[in-house]
Amino acid sequence: MASYFDVLVIGGGLAGQSAALRLAKHCKVGLISKRSLEDSASGWAQGGIAAVLDDQDTIEAHIKDTLTAGAFLNDLPATRFVVENGRRAIEWLIDQGVPFSRESGNYHLTREGGHSTRRVIHVADTTGLAVQQVLTAKVRQNPNITVLEQHIAVDLITSSKLGLNDKRCYGAYVLNNDTGDIITIGAKNTLIATGGAGKVYLYTTNPDTSTGDGIAMAWRAGCSIANMEFIQFHPTCLYHPQAKSFLISEAVRGEGGLLRLPDGTRFMPEHDSRAELAPRDVVARAIDFEMKKRGLDCVYLDISHRPADFLHAHFPNILARCLELGIDITQQPIPVVPAAHYTCGGVVTDLRARTNLPGLYVAGEAACTGLHGANRLASNSLLECIVFAEAAANDMLHQTPIEFPELPDWDESRVTDPDEEIVIAHNWDELRRFMWDYVGIVRTTKRLQRAQHRIRLLTKEINEFYSNFRISHDLIELRNLVVTADLIVRCALQRKESRGLHFSRDYPETLKAAKNSVIRRRS
Structure with a gap:
């Protein structure tokens, strides 16, 4: 028997949770998460959220930096839409209780590669985790949000699967990982917020959940896909046999970290005039070039010249994790390699997060909004999640009510248990x-x-x-x-x-x- 919600949110990261919280004031929301709500790519984000918050910064400067990083493939209206809504997105997170880092009484803003000024607000070096913890607590306490953890969407339910002439999404079939049962969930509107596809690569900074589920489901349902060739490889993933997918934040270079060869020689100035503060694609290619040219397993990111107190204050998580592996970043450089990090393309959406399939919305890394162009500017991703989650929620709440068809149960009558997994x-x-x-x-x-x-x-x-x-x-x-x-x-x-x-x-x-x-x- 099918379960029904006003909105089905597929994905429990920042885009999914922020949309659910906005919608829950007005309707019933079902939120499914492949694992627990705490286990998402959003929670792994270290650096912060880019927004124009300082009087010395401008909307036009943030737009220019985004376009430059994106090799001018960005959609200008989408870029302006996100940047102009940046301050309000941050204020919403502050209202939720996110404890952004302060210095001398003001919110501390850091600078990352590709940015012309300091505009990245953060919570030390665990911004994603801090935001996720605050929102998760609110989601769990909200009576209008039904959370289904350990559930993975199998496929969207569309008009074509139901034999109907109208073109629309009506929900999804979902596998309960604990029981093995496939349940039918109907919804007037469905939001895909499943994140990216980093696990398509052997080396990635992404969690195991980043398997391109939403992009693949939307494609099978008939949605347009764009710019999937633009996979961002983060330049600095910790290189250590015991460090699975541990990211060394962009902010380490933003605060003066230098990339060096094993003999201590810097190499970034030879590749780009911006050196370590060049955009990620430039830095990743430079590291890849040096590793292949010299037969290296890794290069080194050195911030040991900064005071130890500064490193403890700004990078406590990175410092602690490296120390667990015998690397004291106050005294030693960090071994790093590039790794697949972010999917810049995805399901084509408009400024309301709508796809070309009515009733289906996409927000976050699974979407191609046009913001990132050919390369995402550091710390624009979490901002995009919040802005488009709000846009999707607002559009859903203004939709004309629909007549809901009867949804059939999943049919397993012609399959057997696998013989060789x-x-x-x-x-x-x-x-x-x-x-x-x-x-x-x-x-x-x-x-x-x-x-x-x-x-x-x-x-x-x-x-x-x-x-x-x-x-x-x-x-x-x-x-x-x-x-x-x-x-x-x-x-x-x-x-x-x-x-x-x-x-x-x-x-x-x-x-x-x-x-x-x-x-x-x-x-």
Whole structure:
């Protein structure tokens, strides 16, 4: 039997929770989370949230920095919309109780790569976690929000699946990870806030939940996808066998951290006049170049020249984690490597977070709003989550009521239990390895074609498995990852230039006209 809500929110990160809290004042909300509410990519964000908060800063300066970082592929109206709503978004978080760091009585603003001034408000070096803790407590206490943890969406329920002529989303089929049951959830409006797809790569700063679920579901439902070739590789992921996916914040370079070779030589000034404060794509490519040229396993990020008290105050989490691994950042440089960090493309949305499928909205990393262009400016992501979550909530509350069709239960009558689940683990590993090798920081057409060939073989194998056996959490994620990988490669093959995060040896020049790579599903 189906459950019904006014709004179904898929994803428990900052975009999902902030939208749910705004909506819960007016309607009943169902919020599903793959794991616990505390386990999301938003909670892993260290640096902070970029917004124009200082009298010396301007809206135009923030827009200019965003466009420059995005290699001028950004959508200007979307960029202006986010930046102009930045202060209000921060004030909303302050009203919720987020304890942003202060210095001399004022909120402390730090500077990160690509920014022309200090405009990043933060909570030490655990901003995402602090915001998440505040919002999660409010979500759990709200009687109008039904939280379903340990639940993963299988697929959206659309008109075409119901045999209806209207084009609309009516909710989703959802797997209960604890029981293995698939439940039907109907909703007048559905918000995808599932985050990005970092786990499509072998090395990533993302949590295990970042498997491109929302992007893949929206694509299967008929939504347009854009700019998936722009995968941001964070330049500085901690390199240590015991440090899985631990990010060394952009703010470390913003506060004076220097990148060095093993012999202590700086190399960034040779690659860009902005040196360590260059945008992430420039820094990641420079590190990749130096590692390959010299056969290095890593490079080093050195902030030991700053006072120990300063490091304890500004980077307590990074300092503590490194110390656990025997690295004293007050005395030693930090070994770092680039790793897949952020999906700049995604499901195409408008300024109200609407997709081309009525009843379906997308906010956060799963969306392609046009803000990030070819490369996300540091700390614009959490801002985008809050601004577009509000936009989605406002639009939903002004929608005309709809007649709701009867939703059928999930049909498992023609499937059996899987005979060899090793197939899932093997395909998962193969996919992530060839994506890292062939669709990484530096690309060629031949590498992309090799990846596409393997994706087609894997897709056939995975779809056959999906059709014949009962589904599991791992199978759902693998199915979504291979769809996401395909979209990344298809967008990359469309782009006959190098721009922002997409660097092709076959097309090293940047074209004068900046155009999006848009993929539309054939009906």
